[in-house]
Amino acid sequence: DIVMTQSPSSLAVSAGETVTINCKSSQSLLSSGNQKNYLAWYQQKPGQSPKLLIYLASTRESGVPDRFIGSGSRTDFTLTISSVQAEDLADYYCQQHYSYPLTFGSGTKLEIK
Amino acid sequence: EVQLVESGGGLVQPGTSLKLSCVASGFTFSDYWMSWVRQTPGKTMEWIGDIKYDGSYTNYAPSLKNRFTISRDNAKSTLYLQMSNVRSEDTATYYCTREEHNMGIYWGQGVMVTVSS
Numbered sequence: 001d002i003v004m005t006q007s008p009s010s011l012a013v014s015a016g017e018t019v020t021i022n023c024k025s026s027q028s029l030l031s032s033g034n035q036k037n038y039l040a041w042y043q044q045k046p047g048q049s050p051k052l053l054i055y056l057a058s059t060r061e062s063g064v065p066d067r068f069i070g071s072g073s074r075t076d077f078t079l080t081i082s083s084v085q086a087e088d089l090a091d092y093y094c095q096q097h098y099s100y101p102l103t104f105g106s107g108t109k110l111e112i113k
Numbered sequence: 114e115v116q117l118v119e120s121g122g123g124l125v126q127p128g129t130s131l132k133l134s135c136v137a138s139g140f141t142f143s144d145y146w147m148s149w150v151r152q153t154p155g156k157t158m159e160w161i162g163d164i165k166y167d168g169s170y171t172n173y174a175p176s177l178k179n180r181f182t183i184s185r186d187n188a189k190s191t192l193y194l195q196m197s198n199v200r201s202e203d204t205a206t207y208y209c210t211r212e213e214h215n216m217g218i219y220w221g222q223g224v225m226v227t228v229s230s
Contacts, residue, residue, distance in 0.1 A: 097215035
């Protein structure tokens with residue numbers, strides 16, 4: 001199984017600041033066939049189901065604000081949230097969608113000061 | 114509007130069986146792979162498995178393959194998760210998702226399962 005290691009487990013920032021969440025996979029998520037990285041990011045707000053934010057490492061899902069930016073390749077990935085807003089209070093999870101079994105990171109709790 | 118509504122959860126005793134259902138609407142159910150994902154009380158997310166659009170193929174997390182079975186009834190637009198010999202560590206919120214490219218694009222609201230004597 002591919003192990004996903006996510007950090008930090010939690011962080012607190014003030015509105016307007018920039019946040020970086022890291023995700024490392026135990027093996028490369030880069031497909032040699034199409035040169036795409038199979039890494040997704042989800043946002044789970046309190047009391048809600050997870051929502052897909054980003055897939056293929058850097059492609060935003062429809063309707064996701066452009067302050068959410070995914071980057072990285074092979075085994076190291078980052079979710080950057082620029083100019084954090086109060087509504088971004090949530091847990092964030094990475095997930096590899098490269099191979100079975102699909103696996104998730106342990107999550108990052110984002111708090112707004 | 115895509116809707117996924119899970120049901121069948123509750124308090125169950127260790128060693129028993131339970132079957133969860135997920136009724137889909139707002140899309141052509143038989144066109145999509147579907148999956149189950151669970152989230153423990155400690156917030157750990159675990160992919161359980163998925164099933165091909167026609168029900169002919171399934172994938173499972175190796176640790177759950179022997180106890181959990183995913184099936185579907187396309188005529189009823191319903192996805193199922195049969196859980197057997199449940200354990201305390203199966204206590205979680207169970208979500209059904211519509212999968213695309215091995216990602217949960219749409220998620221249900223989840224159903225809670227508590228395993229306790």
